[in-house]
Amino acid sequence: MLVQKYKDMLSGKSVIRQLSEFATARGQEIGYENVFDYSLGNPSVPVPREFTDKMIHLLATKETNYLHGYSPSPGITSVREAVAASLEQRFGIPYKKEHIFMASGAAGALAHAFRLVTEPKDVILTFAPFFPEYNPYVNLTGATLKVVPPDTDTFQINFEKFEKMLTKKVMAVLINTPNNPSGVVYSTETLQKLADILKKKQEEYGHDIYLISDEPYREIVFEGVDAPCVSKFYDNTISCYSFSKSLSLPGERIGYVAIHPNCSGAEYMVNMCVQISRGIGHNCPPSIIQLAVAQVLDKTADLRVYETNMNLIYNELIDLGFTCVKPGGTFYIFPKALEEDAKVFCEKALKYDLVLVPGDSFQAPGYFRMAYCIDTEKVKRSLVALRKFVETEYPDRNGK
Amino acid sequence: MLVQKYKDMLSGKSVIRQLSEFATARGQEIGYENVFDYSLGNPSVPVPREFTDKMIHLLATKETNYLHGYSPSPGITSVREAVAASLEQRFGIPYKKEHIFMASGAAGALAHAFRLVTEPKDVILTFAPFFPEYNPYVNLTGATLKVVPPDTDTFQINFEKFEKMLTKKVMAVLINTPNNPSGVVYSTETLQKLADILKKKQEEYGHDIYLISDEPYREIVFEGVDAPCVSKFYDNTISCYSFSKSLSLPGERIGYVAIHPNCSGAEYMVNMCVQISRGIGHNCPPSIIQLAVAQVLDKTADLRVYETNMNLIYNELIDLGFTCVKPGGTFYIFPKALEEDAKVFCEKALKYDLVLVPGDSFQAPGYFRMAYCIDTEKVKRSLVALRKFVETEYPDRNGK
Numbered sequence: 021m022l023v024q025k026y027k028d029m030l031s032g033k034s035v036i037r038q039l040s041e042f043a044t045a046r047g048q049e050i051g052y053e054n055v056f057d058y059s060l061g062n063p064s065v066p067v068p069r070e071f072t073d074k075m076i077h078l079l080a081t082k083e084t085n086y087l088h089g090y091s092p093s094p095g096i097t098s099v100r101e102a103v104a105a106s107l108e109q110r111f112g113i114p115y116k117k118e119h120i121f122m123a124s125g126a127a128g129a130l131a132h133a134f135r136l137v138t139e140p141k142d143v144i145l146t147f148a149p150f151f152p153e154y155n156p157y158v159n160l161t162g163a164t165l166k167v168v169p170p171d172t173d174t175f176q177i178n179f180e181k182f183e184k185m186l187t188k189k190v191m192a193v194l195i196n197t198p199n200n201p202s203g204v205v206y207s208t209e210t211l212q213k214l215a216d217i218l219k220k221k222q223e224e225y226g227h228d229i230y231l232i233s234d235e236p237y238r239e240i241v242f243e244g245v246d247a248p249c250v251s252k253f254y255d256n257t258i259s260c261y262s263f264s265k266s267l268s269l270p271g272e273r274i275g276y277v278a279i280h281p282n283c284s285g286a287e288y289m290v291n292m293c294v295q296i297s298r299g300i301g302h303n304c305p306p307s308i309i310q311l312a313v314a315q316v317l318d319k320t321a322d323l324r325v326y327e328t329n330m331n332l333i334y335n336e337l338i339d340l341g342f343t344c345v346k347p348g349g350t351f352y353i354f355p356k357a358l359e360e361d362a363k364v365f366c367e368k369a370l371k372y373d374l375v376l377v378p379g380d381s382f383q384a385p386g387y388f389r390m391a392y393c394i395d396t397e398k399v400k401r402s403l404v405a406l407r408k409f410v411e412t413e414y415p416d417r418n419g420k
Numbered sequence: 421m422l423v424q425k426y427k428d429m430l431s432g433k434s435v436i437r438q439l440s441e442f443a444t445a446r447g448q449e450i451g452y453e454n455v456f457d458y459s460l461g462n463p464s465v466p467v468p469r470e471f472t473d474k475m476i477h478l479l480a481t482k483e484t485n486y487l488h489g490y491s492p493s494p495g496i497t498s499v500r501e502a503v504a505a506s507l508e509q510r511f512g513i514p515y516k517k518e519h520i521f522m523a524s525g526a527a528g529a530l531a532h533a534f535r536l537v538t539e540p541k542d543v544i545l546t547f548a549p550f551f552p553e554y555n556p557y558v559n560l561t562g563a564t565l566k567v568v569p570p571d572t573d574t575f576q577i578n579f580e581k582f583e584k585m586l587t588k589k590v591m592a593v594l595i596n597t598p599n600n601p602s603g604v605v606y607s608t609e610t611l612q613k614l615a616d617i618l619k620k621k622q623e624e625y626g627h628d629i630y631l632i633s634d635e636p637y638r639e640i641v642f643e644g645v646d647a648p649c650v651s652k653f654y655d656n657t658i659s660c661y662s663f664s665k666s667l668s669l670p671g672e673r674i675g676y677v678a679i680h681p682n683c684s685g686a687e688y689m690v691n692m693c694v695q696i697s698r699g700i701g702h703n704c705p706p707s708i709i710q711l712a713v714a715q716v717l718d719k720t721a722d723l724r725v726y727e728t729n730m731n732l733i734y735n736e737l738i739d740l741g742f743t744c745v746k747p748g749g750t751f752y753i754f755p756k757a758l759e760e761d762a763k764v765f766c767e768k769a770l771k772y773d774l775v776l777v778p779g780d781s782f783q784a785p786g787y788f789r790m791a792y793c794i795d796t797e798k799v800k801r802s803l804v805a806l807r808k809f810v811e812t813e814y815p816d817r818n819g820k
Contacts, residue, residue, distance in 0.1 A: 156695070
């Protein structure tokens with residue numbers, strides 16, 4: 021018999037994927053260059069030349085059994101050493117290879133982090149708006165994801181609601197900064213307050229509360245933005261990193277779990293990740309990709325285009341009368357829709373070939389997401405369509 | 421709190437890994453070339469030149485976003501089409517891309533297969549001797565692995581014991597042919613009888629019983645051996661394949677699940693695998709490796725060395741008076757030890773720098789495994805040590 025819980029999931033199609041499929045279909049009618057597809061968070065800038073050069077050099081010069089052989093379960097030792105050294109140098113936290121577990125992208129890293137610290141029926145808290153895949157990621161482990169409603173003025177943390185929801189059953193708190201979908205970066209003040217509350221509640225409840233920090237956008241931070249390192253505030257932090265966005269290689273499934281050296285249980289956690297891998301069929305990220313990434317750890321793709329795009333879009337949105345928190349990083353922006361139901365708003369936008377994602381998917385109804393990882397030239401053309409859309413459909417709004 | 425079940429696993433160290441670590445340590449004392457390390461099943465022959473050439477060509481000529489971008493969740497469409505076409509052409513089963521789910525090696529493929537067809541507390545049956553990782557692979561899903569004792573005369577299936585253990589709670593039967601550790605290939609007669617029993621029991625119990633076929637050694641079959649395609653015998657077959665051994669790239673984590681087109685529920689299963697992936701953080705195998713492998717689907721590394729090694733070892737073992745089923749494939753051989761306790765036997769062998777693995781790990785006590793994926797020259801030197809070992813320690817055995 022097929023397992024019903026997975027069969028049942030087949031009917032629930034992701035809105036983002038449906039929109040992306042619409043964009044592809046519409047592109048076949050009118051040319052994809054004329055569809056202003058803001059649906060998917062798929063990096064658009066090229067992989068840095070250094071990465072490709074390192075890959076070719078490895079393939080051309082190294083023995084194939086070295087390049088493509090089994091990686092030790094926690095990752096190739098020299099790669100883990102290089103990651104730890106780079107983190108220590110950048111953030112001043114004394115990571116050693118013993119704290120680094122190489123994983124298949126952020127999804128793989130999170131799968132291990134959740135299983136490290138939650139049993140079935142435990143609760144993980146996260147904050148709206150959030151990446152909708154957190155739901156299956158957590159709930160299919162047997163634990164339960166609960167969502168703290170957003171502070172829509174800032175998209176920082178709604179601490180009042182958070183404190184109420186931080187019950188004894190909460191074993192981990194999951195954050196994502198810079199944030200998908202809001203583009204907001206948690207400030208020093210936010211992270212300090214979060215850490216203070218967690219420390220207080222740990223003592224009160226008599227058990228650890230782990231902070232799982234999902235950081236695929238760590239390197240995409242805009243000029244002048246305060247973007248503190250999450251792990252500096254709270255020892256019980258498990259960072260989940262991916263090179264997908266920083267190096268523009270989401271298909272290669274490479275990232276890591278970094279355990280804070282002072283984390284409670286740090287001495288066991290990487291070896292526990294190895295055990296978890298055995299149960300989920302995970303094993304290691306690809307060997308040659310580990311070897312190549314280790315040689316470009318402090319490089320990134322040319323990420324400046326995302327800030328250029330953000331400024332163009334943000335300024336036009338404000339001009340048009342939208343309410344919008346200015347993103348501090350990522351390639352997302354999360355404005356308030358011009359009518360209450362963002363699904364209706366996004367539906368109307370499709371008539372202008374603007375593909376926007378309603379905030380309902382991110383548990384923040386009334387807002388919508390634009391993923392501006394597209395060419396700047398196309399962004400500029402899209403703004404003409406955006407103006408036409410809002411001037412036609414919302415003539416009475418308050419904007420220029 | 422750290423999750424106890426994974427923490428508890430830290431104390432149980434794999435015997436194979438301990439032996440491999442011994443071999444490495446001993447190698448540092450006397451030179452690794454003097455340690456006859458038969459512990460690990462790590463492919464020794466080079467990756468075929470074509471694979472490396474294709475990789476370099478892709479990197480040198482294709483856009484990076486194409487090469488390294490997100491793969492669709494079931495795998496890159498053109499790659500799935502190529503795999504299906506290759507399987508249809510080779511085995512005459514009408515696979516289409518809808519039946520192929522690209523996975524991270526055989527471990528990733530099995531993780532999906534188990535979750536497709538078993539709920540917690542369901543039973544999966546397998547046959548001794550077997551790959552010991554099946555224990556955590558199955559048991560950590562919540563299902564239970566039960567093991568049918570071996571037919572030590574042939575290492576084919578012990579059907580008498582099998583029929584007794586095939587109760588109503590068994591939702592899947594897991595086989596591995598060519599087999600690790602015995603090297604035996606299941607014959608046409610064995611597979612036909614297995615299929616007949618499964619069909620009969622499906623009807624009797626009124627539910628599907630799936631055959632999960634773990635096939636990483638499919639391409640390593642020796643001259644003149646009857647090595648039938650498992651899926652031809654039984655429609656409810658889920659094949660789990662890996663390119664690790666055929667192309668000598670175990671570190672790149674690339675394989676697939678192939679659902680028999682007539683399998684009950686075939687129309688849902690690949691999409692269900694996609695849902696399973698979301699829960700285990702799996703996602704796809706690396707994009708560039710998918711693209712490269714698709715171009716060398718019908719190539720293999722030069723696997724002949726394994727047969728050369730097998731013949732050398734087998735003939736010497738027989739000469740020395742061992743009882744041993746002749747392997748039909750893989751790079752393993754599984755002789756009977758010269759005393760009852762194979763752990764004691766293997767312990768004694770270490771004094772001669774022969775690293776052999778006791779069959780207890782494979783639930784076949786009294787036997788031992790040699791993984792002969794090493795240089796032929798070293799195999800030859802090892803036979804001198806083997807002769808010295810048995811002549812010294814077992815002078816009264818019946819051998820030449």
